[in-house]
Amino acid sequence: MSLLAQEAPPATPASAPAAAGAARPAAAPDAQDPKPFDKVITADAKSQHGLFTLHSVKGKLYFEIPKALLDKPLLMVATATAVPANVDHVGKALNEDVVRFVQQGNKVYFQAVSYNFAAEPNRPIASAVEASQRDTVLGSFPIETFGKNGAPVIEVSRLFNSEVGDFSARGILKGSGVDASRSYVEGSRAFPTSLRIDAVQTYGLINTPPVLPPGLPPGFSLPPQPPKSASVSIAYNIVQLPEQPMQARVMDDRVGFFSIARVDFGSDAHESKRERLITRWRLEKKDPAAALSEPVKPIVWYIDKTTPTALLPYVKKGIEAWNVAFEAAGFKNAVQARPFPSKQEDPEFDPADVRYSIIRWVPSPIANAYGPHLSDPRSGEILNANIVMYHNIMQLQRDWYITQAGAVDPRAQQLPLPDDLMGELVGYVVTHEVGHSLGFPHNMKASSLYPVDKLRDAKWLKEMGHVPTLMDYSRINYLVQPEDKIDPALLIPKIGPYDIFATKWGYAPIPEAKTAAAEKPVLDAWIREQDGKPWLRFTSPKGEGEYGDSTEAVGDADAVYATTLGIKNLQRIVKNLPKMTLKAGQDDKTLEELYRATWAQWGRELGHVTAIVGGYNFHNKHGEQAGAVYTPAAKAKQAQAVALLNEQLFKTPNWLFEPAIVERVRPQEPGNLLLAAQRNTLRALLDRGRIARLQAQEAAAAEGRAYRVDELLADLRAGIFGELQGPAAKITAPRRNLQRAYIEQLGERLVAAGGTGTDDSKPAIRAELKALKSLFAGKAASTGLERSARAQADELLDLVNRALDPRGLPATTAAAPLGLPGRGLSEELGRGHQHDESCWPAAGLR
Numbered sequence: 001m002s003l004l005a006q007e008a009p010p011a012t013p014a015s016a017p018a019a020a021g022a023a024r025p026a027a028a029p030d031a032q033d034p035k036p037f038d039k040v041i042t043a044d045a046k047s048q049h050g051l052f053t054l055h056s057v058k059g060k061l062y063f064e065i066p067k068a069l070l071d072k073p074l075l076m077v078a079t080a081t082a083v084p085a086n087v088d089h090v091g092k093a094l095n096e097d098v099v100r101f102v103q104q105g106n107k108v109y110f111q112a113v114s115y116n117f118a119a120e121p122n123r124p125i126a127s128a129v130e131a132s133q134r135d136t137v138l139g140s141f142p143i144e145t146f147g148k149n150g151a152p153v154i155e156v157s158r159l160f161n162s163e164v165g166d167f168s169a170r171g172i173l174k175g176s177g178v179d180a181s182r183s184y185v186e187g188s189r190a191f192p193t194s195l196r197i198d199a200v201q202t203y204g205l206i207n208t209p210p211v212l213p214p215g216l217p218p219g220f221s222l223p224p225q226p227p228k229s230a231s232v233s234i235a236y237n238i239v240q241l242p243e244q245p246m247q248a249r250v251m252d253d254r255v256g257f258f259s260i261a262r263v264d265f266g267s268d269a270h271e272s273k274r275e276r277l278i279t280r281w282r283l284e285k286k287d288p289a290a291a292l293s294e295p296v297k298p299i300v301w302y303i304d305k306t307t308p309t310a311l312l313p314y315v316k317k318g319i320e321a322w323n324v325a326f327e328a329a330g331f332k333n334a335v336q337a338r339p340f341p342s343k344q345e346d347p348e349f350d351p352a353d354v355r356y357s358i359i360r361w362v363p364s365p366i367a368n369a370y371g372p373h374l375s376d377p378r379s380g381e382i383l384n385a386n387i388v389m390y391h392n393i394m395q396l397q398r399d400w401y402i403t404q405a406g407a408v409d410p411r412a413q414q415l416p417l418p419d420d421l422m423g424e425l426v427g428y429v430v431t432h433e434v435g436h437s438l439g440f441p442h443n444m445k446a447s448s449l450y451p452v453d454k455l456r457d458a459k460w461l462k463e464m465g466h467v468p469t470l471m472d473y474s475r476i477n478y479l480v481q482p483e484d485k486i487d488p489a490l491l492i493p494k495i496g497p498y499d500i501f502a503t504k505w506g507y508a509p510i511p512e513a514k515t516a517a518a519e520k521p522v523l524d525a526w527i528r529e530q531d532g533k534p535w536l537r538f539t540s541p542k543g544e545g546e547y548g549d550s551t552e553a554v555g556d557a558d559a560v561y562a563t564t565l566g567i568k569n570l571q572r573i574v575k576n577l578p579k580m581t582l583k584a585g586q587d588d589k590t591l592e593e594l595y596r597a598t599w600a601q602w603g604r605e606l607g608h609v610t611a612i613v614g615g616y617n618f619h620n621k622h623g624e625q626a627g628a629v630y631t632p633a634a635k636a637k638q639a640q641a642v643a644l645l646n647e648q649l650f651k652t653p654n655w656l657f658e659p660a661i662v663e664r665v666r667p668q669e670p671g672n673l674l675l676a677a678q679r680n681t682l683r684a685l686l687d688r689g690r691i692a693r694l695q696a697q698e699a700a701a702a703e704g705r706a707y708r709v710d711e712l713l714a715d716l717r718a719g720i721f722g723e724l725q726g727p728a729a730k731i732t733a734p735r736r737n738l739q740r741a742y743i744e745q746l747g748e749r750l751v752a753a754g755g756t757g758t759d760d761s762k763p764a765i766r767a768e769l770k771a772l773k774s775l776f777a778g779k780a781a782s783t784g785l786e787r788s789a790r791a792q793a794d795e796l797l798d799l800v801n802r803a804l805d806p807r808g809l810p811a812t813t814a815a816a817p818l819g820l821p822g823r824g825l826s827e828e829l830g831r832g833h834q835h836d837e838s839c840w841p842a843a844g845l846r
Contacts, residue, residue, distance in 0.1 A: 032106060032142045033106065034106060034143050034144060034145050034146055035144060035145050036145065037145045037146065037147060037153070039145070040057075040062070040144045040145040040153060041055045041057060041062065041064075041145065041147075041153065042057060044057055044058060045057045045062075048188070048189065048190035049190060050189075050190025050191045050192055050193075050194070050195060051069070051190060051191065051192065051193055051194055051195050051238070051240055052064055052065050052066065052069070052190065052195060052238075053147065053151075053190065054188050054189075054190045054195065055153070056188065059157075059184070059185075060155050060157050061155070061156055061157045061160070061185050061188055061197070062144065062153050062154065062155050062156065063101075063153070063154050063156050064147040064148075064151050064152075064153045065101050065108065065151055065152055065153075065154070066149070066151050067149060067150055067151055067152075069101070069240075070100075070101055070102065070103050070108075070152075071100055071101075071102055072100060072240075072241075073098045073099075073100055073113055073241050073378070074098065074099055074100060074101075074238050074239060074240060074241060075096060075097075075098055075099075075237075075238070075239040075241055075374060075376070075377075075383070076096065076097055076098075076099045076167070076236065076237070076238050076239075077093070077095075077096040077236070077237045077239070077374055078093075078094040078095050078096070078167040078168075078169075078234055078235070078236050079092065079093055079094060079234065079235045079237070080092040080094060080169060080172065080232055080233065080234055081198070081233045081234065081235045082232065082233035083172070083232055083233075084173070084230045084231070084232065092172060093372055094167060094168065094169055094171075094172070094234065095165075095166045095167045095168070096374065097112055097113075097165070097166065097167075098112070098113040098114075098115065098241070098377055098378075099111060099112055099113060099138070099238075100113055100135070103143070103152055106142060106143045107140050107141065107142055107143060108140070108141045108143060108152050108154050109137050109139070109140050109141075110137070110138045110139040110140070110141065110159065110164075111135040111136060111137050111138060112135060112136045112138055112165055113135050114135065114136075115377045115378055136165070138164050138165045139158075139159060139164060141154035141155065141156060141159075142154070157184075157185050158180070160185050160197050160199040160234075160236060161178070161180050161183035161184055161185065161199060161201065162178050162180050162183065162201075163177070163178050167236070169201060169203065169232045169234060170203065172232075173203050173205065173230050173232060174205060174206050175203030175204060175205055175206065175230070176203065176204045176205065176206050177203065177204055178201050178202065178203055179202045179203070179204060179229065182202035182229070182231070183199065183200060183201045183202050184199065184200055185197060185198070185199050186198045186199060186200050186233070189350065189352055189353075191350065191352075191353040191354070191355065192348075192355070193239065193240045193354070193355060194237055194238060194239045194240060194353060194354045194355070195236075195237070195238040196235060196236070196237050196238075196352050196353075196354075197235070197236040197238075198233065198234070198235050198236075199233070199234050199236065200231055200232075200233055200234075201231065201232055201234055202229055202230070202231045203229060203230055203231075203232070204228070204229050205228040205229055205230055207228065235352075237354055237374075239354050239374065239383060239384075241376050241378070241383075242282075242376060242379075242381065245376060245378040245379040245381070246282045246376070246379040246380075246381040247379070247514075247515070247516060248277040248278075248378075248379045248380055248516045249277065249278050249280065249380070249506065249516060249519060249523075250275055250276070250277060250278075250516050250517070250519070250520065250523075251275070251276040251277060251278045252523060252524070252527060252622075253538075253540075253541050253620065254527050254530065254537070254538055254620050254621075254622065255501075255502055255505050255506070255527060255538055256440055256441050256442075256443050256471065256502060256538040256539065257278035257279065257280070257439050257440065257441070257502070257506055258278070258279045258373075258375075258436075258439050258440070258441055259276035259277060259278050259279060259380065260276065260277050260279065260375065260377050260380050261274065261275075261276050277379065277380040277516070278380050278439060278506055279373065279375040279380045279381075279382050279439045280380060280381070280382060280438070280439045280506050280507060281299050281381070281382045281438065281439075281507075282297070282381050282382075283295045283296075283297075283299070283326075283329075283331055283334060283507055283509075284296045284297070284509075285330065285331070285509065288509070288511065290330075291330060292327060292330055292331070292332050293330065293331065293332060294331070294332050294333055294334075295331050295333075295334050298333060298334055298335065298336050299334060299335050299336070299357070299438070300335075300336045300337075300338060300356075300357065301319050301335075301336070301337050301338070301357050301358065301359050301385075301387070301434070301437075302337075302338050302339070302340055302341075302349075302351065302356055302357065302358050302359070303315055303316065303319075303337055303338070303339050303340070303359055304340065304351070304358060304359060304360045304361045305339070305340045306360075306361045306363075307359075307361040307389075308361070310419050310423065311422075311423055311426050312339075313423070314423035314424060314426055314427035314430075315337070315359065315389075315426065315427065315430050316337040317427050318426070318427035318428065318429070318430030318431040318434065319335060319336075319337035319359065319430060319431070319434050320335055320336065320337055321427075321431045321434075321494070321495050322334075322335045322431070322434060322435070322438065322495065322499075322503070323335050324495055324500065325495055325499045325500045325502075325503035325504075326503055326507065328500045328501075328503060328504040328508075329503050329504045329506075329507040329508040330508055330509065331507070335434070335438075337359075354374065354383065354384040355384075356384075357384055357385045357386060357387075357437070358386045358387070359386070359387040359388075359389065359430065359433075359434075360386065360387065360388050360389065361389050361391065362388055362389065362390050362391065363391050366390045366392055367390065367392040367393055367395050367396035369387070369388060369389045369390060369393050369429055369433050370387070370388055370433065370436075371385060371386075371387040371388075371433035371434065371435075371436040371437040372385070372386070372436075372437075373385035373386075373436070373437050373439075382437075382438075382439060385437030385438075386437075387430070387433045387434065387437055389426075389429070389430070389433070393426065393429055394422055394425075394426065395593075397417075397422060397425035397426060397429070398415075398416075398417055398422075399593065399594065399597040400425075400475050400476055401417065401421070401425060401476055402417075402573065402580075402594055402597070403478075403570070403573060403594070403597050403598050403600075403601040404475060404476035404477075404478040404491075404569075404601065405476045405477070405478070405480075405488065405491050406569070406572070406573040406576065407481075407482060407568075407569035407570075407572040407573050408480050408481070408482050408484070408486065408488065408491070408569070409488040409491065411488065413576055413580060414580060415580050415581065415590065424489075424492055425492065428470075428492050428493060428494075431470050431494075431495070432470050432471065435470055435471050435499070436471075438503075439506060440471050440499075440502060441471065442471050442472065442473065442539070443469050443471045443472050443498060443538050443539050444472055444473060444539050444549045444550060444551055444553075445472075445537060445538065445539040445540065445543070445546065445548050445549045445618075446467055446468040446469045446471070446472040446474070446496075446498050446535060446537075446538075447467045447468075447472045447474035447548075447550075447553050447554060447555070447556055448547070448548025448549070448550070448553065448556040448557045448617075449468060449534045449535040449537060449548070449557065450464070450466070450467065450468060450535055450555070450557060451557065452479075452555040452557045452558040452561055452562060455477060455479050455480070455554065455555050455562075456479060456480055456481065456484045456486070458484075458485075458486055458487065458490065461477070461486065461490040462490060464496065464497065464535075465490075465493060465494050465496045466479075466490075466491075466493070466554060466555075467493050467496060467554070468496040468497050468498040468499075468535040468536070469496045469497075469498035469499050469502075470493055470494070470495055470496065470499055471498075471499065472493075473551040473552050473553075474493060474552070474553055474554050475493070475552060475554070476491050476492060476493075476554075477490070477491045477554055478554055478565075478566045478569055478601075478605075479554055479555050479562055479565045479566060481565060481568065481569070482572075496535075497533070497535060497536060498535060498536050498537075498538075501526075501529065501536045502538075504526065505523060505526050505527065510522050510523075524622075528625075531625070534619075537619065537620065538620065540618040540619075540620040540629075541620070542618060542620065542629065542630075543616075543618045543620075544689070545614060545615055545616050545689070545690070545693045546615065546616055546617065546618045547559070547608075547611040547612045547615030547616065547617065547633055548617055548618075549618075550607065550608045550611050551604075552604045552608075553604075553605075553608045554566075556608050556611075559605075559608035559609045559611070559612060559641070560609055560612070560637075560640050560641055560644050562605070562608070563605040563606060563608060563609050563644065563648070564644065564648075566601075566605045567602065567605065567648055570598060570601060570602055570605075570655075571655045573598060574595070574598050574655065574656065574658050574661070575658060577591060577594050577595060577598070577658070577661060578591065578658075578660040578661060578664075580594070581594060582664075588664050588665075591661065591664060591665075592664075592665055595661050595665060596673075598656070599656065599673050599677070602653070602656065602677075603677050603680075606645065606648065606649050606677070606681065607681075607684075609641045609644050609645060610641070610645065610681055610684050610685060612633050612637055612638055612640075612641040613633075613638050613641055613642060613685060613690060613694070613707070613712065614633075614638070614689075614690040614691070614693035614694040614697070614707075615632070615633045615638075615693070616630050616631060616632050616633065616693070617630075617631045617632075617633065618630060618631075619631075632697045632700075632701070632706070633707075635705060635706055635707040638707040638712075639707060639711070639715065642685075642712060642715045642716065642719070643715070643719075645681060645685075645719070646715070646716075646718070646719025646720075647719075649677065649678060649681060650678060650716075650719045650720050650738060651719070652674070652732060652734045652735060653674070656670065656674070657670050671733070671734060671737070674734055675734070675737050675738070675741065678737075678738050678741060679741050679745070682716075682741065682742055682745045683745060685712065685716070686745055686746070686749045688749075688752065688761075691709055691761045694706075694707065694708065694709050694712065695709060695760065695761070709761055709764045710764050710767070710768070713764060713765070713768040714768075716742070717768065717771070717772065720738060720739055720742050721739060721772070721775065723735065723789065724775060724776070724779050724789070724792075724793060725775065729789065730786060730788065730789065731788065731789050731792050736792050739792065739796060740795065740796065740799060743769075743772070743796060743799040743800055743803055744799065744803070746765055746768065746769055746772075746803055747769075747799070747802065747803030747804075749761070749765055750762060750765050750766060750769065750803060750804075766804070769800050769803055769804055770804070772796070772800055773797065773800045773801070773804070776793045776794075776796045776797035776800060777797055779793035780793040780794040780797050
């Protein structure tokens with residue numbers, strides 16, 4: 001039984017009924033009857049006054065709940081503030097939900113409140129909707145005593161040293177349950193509009209049985225594993241919600257906002273309607289009649305005093321960069337940055353108080369940052385937003401800037417990077433994270449909507465930047481060439497036209513509209529600006545296979561052109577790495593890191609090209625907007641993409657095997673990185689989803705207008721087996737590895753093809769293998785080839801025979817990720833509207 005469900009048994013009567021006429025003894029008091037206040041909250045109590053009054057008495061925590069707050073909705077948030085090694089991250093949000101405390105007799109019930117369903121109160125269905133989302137009772141607490149004005153006092157320690165509803169760390173720990181004997185309340189604080197309770201919880205862990213090697217004798221087993229456990233620190237915040245909910249704004253998926261969901265049963269449609277409300281701060285003009293007014297209450301971030309002194313002005317600049325966007329929404333100085341105030345300046349200031357939004361600097365080797373926020377589930381109003389900057393974000397910034405701007409900015413050709421440059425780079429990350437805290441999700445599509453030829457134009461870059469939004473993962477402008485003579489200050493992203501457009505759409509008041517529904521015509525009219533200015537568009541929720549929705553991309557309107565220029569710069573950069581990094585008295589760690597970062601940047605740029613094959617361009621439209629939503633990439637564009645992959649990836653990129661670097665790194669590392677990149681790209685090109693899209697494009701297009709699967713396979717054959725298709729030529733070791741890997745990939749796809757869905761690529765793949773078999777058979781018997789090439793042809797012939805007979809196919813192995821050892825190049829598609837806490841993993845660069 002849950003600790004929260006345990007209650008003391010009812011009191012037993014003191015005695016049997018007395019004999020007739022005998023004096024009846026006084027009944028013993030019920031053990032659960034409230035006691036006098038000073039018998040519970042003794043002289044030993046330490047009390048704090050705030051939203052509730054908190055009393056700590058000999059290790060027990062009591063809530064004294066004002067009667068005015070009984071039955072009121074409160075937001076409860078659980079966050080992991082300290083975790084065991086290798087378990088997720090500090091600051092991990094465990095759950096947030098609306099709760100309330102309800103008094104019934106001598107008990108207070110702790111309930112979870114749902115706002116999933118909605119209907120206007122005057123609708124006939126309103127009472128049924130309310131009955132369809134009955135509040136869940138999470139726990140009950142006997143009233144120990146009554147405080148001032150009849151406020152019930154309950155002992156709540158067990159609310160925080162056990163699991164309550166979904167407020168649990170079980171998921172991140174893979175735990176089996178909380179051990180209450182090793183869990184306790186560590187501290188508590190009361191603030192005017194919130195409470196914070198810090199608890200330590202210890203979980204038993206689920207033992208994962210080890211995988212035994214083959215060949216052990218029958219009946220062999222390992223001795224039982226001793227039980228394991230782990231402790232986690234959790235901060236519980238209980239926050240008062242606004243008495244009057246802010247007027248909601250209904251989300252439109254053509255503009256990017258985080259959102260909360262509800263089902264509206266009160267619409268005039270002939271079905272229930274699922275709608276989302278955007279999350280945003282409550283901004284109200286001091287002067288409602290003014291076109292530009294300061295807000296009644298600005299959005300303020302307090303900068304952690306642990307932030308490196310040299311970075312403070314750049315952090316402040318990064319926060320307040322959003323003011324240019326809010327001016328378009330009618331607000332002046334809407335976003336402000338302030339240092340932590342002294343006790344004299346603000347005696348009430350406490351960074352744990354949710355009235356204050358904090359940007360924290362965390363001493364961590366993780367190269368990351370994130371910016372979550374708390375919002376009112378009734379309206380979407382953002383109540384608090386704390387941003388966390390990990391110290392090693394600076395290493396990530398270093399790697400980005402050197403591998404993306406190292407060919408055009410002299411400051412990126414020496415180490416360490418100058419303080420002012422690092423400040424600007426950190427400020428860019430801060431602006432991005434503040435964007436999340438203002439309600440904006442990622443918009444990966446934006447970088448593909450600028451004319452790519454403008455990204456080397458100084459005038460355009462000064463006015464528009466190289467990407468329309470800070471919320472894209474379009475980092476430093478790596479297209480710019482040395483001969484362009486572009487000011488390096490223009491290489492770093494800034495607030496762009498999409499940011500201004502989205503801020504106006506989400507935050508500009510519409511005073512004539514008294515309801516969320518009444519705002520819709522105005523909001524829709526604003527959205528239509530996207531028709532004439534494509535760079536104001538947002539990532540499409542329907543965008544599977546959208547080649548312009550790539551992460552880490554600059555100029556992916558034409559990724560072939562952009563990647564060609566980017567690789568030219570990487571060829572310049574890699575030659576400079578030894579001179580930059582090999583210093584007297586230092587080891588080779590920095591050289592190794594930047595060399596791997598160069599490989600990773602090369603792989604990312606090639607990934608943008610891969611996305612074109614079987615890709616679509618999406619223009620998210622609603623009913624009345626004419627024209628196509630899905631437009632396939634042109635056949636010539638797709639063929640051009642494969643041609644670039646053949647030239648820059650499948651043809652060995654010898655420039656990456658820079659002799660002055662190769663002689664300093666592990667001997668097999670460059671070759672392994674190359675083969676991993678080639679395998680990953682082949683797997684992506686032959687992916688079932690991509691093949692299905694190619695076939696869908698063929699089915700929808702006129703004859704000869706689509707890039708067909710057999711044409712893709714023929715182009716790959718020409719690029720991968722060129723040495724075997726022409727005059728005698730030597731086949732190098734990297735090319736031999738690639739050729740074997742491709743046959744293995746085709747064999748794997750032949751087995752995988754033909755399952756559910758529309759993928760009917762099996763005939764094309766089988767035909768390609770048979771064509772290759774004929775090629776290899778002829779070359780293996782040829783006397784015109786040199787010996788090693790003939791041996792390679794014979795090996796490939798054997799692999800094809802086994803691929804055509806799946807019984808002989810070798811076991812598949814996952815391709816090694818490209819990048820730092822043990823870390824993958826994962827990508828975040830960014831299609832959802834929900835917040836992803838971590839923005840900047842070093843290897844994945846999500």
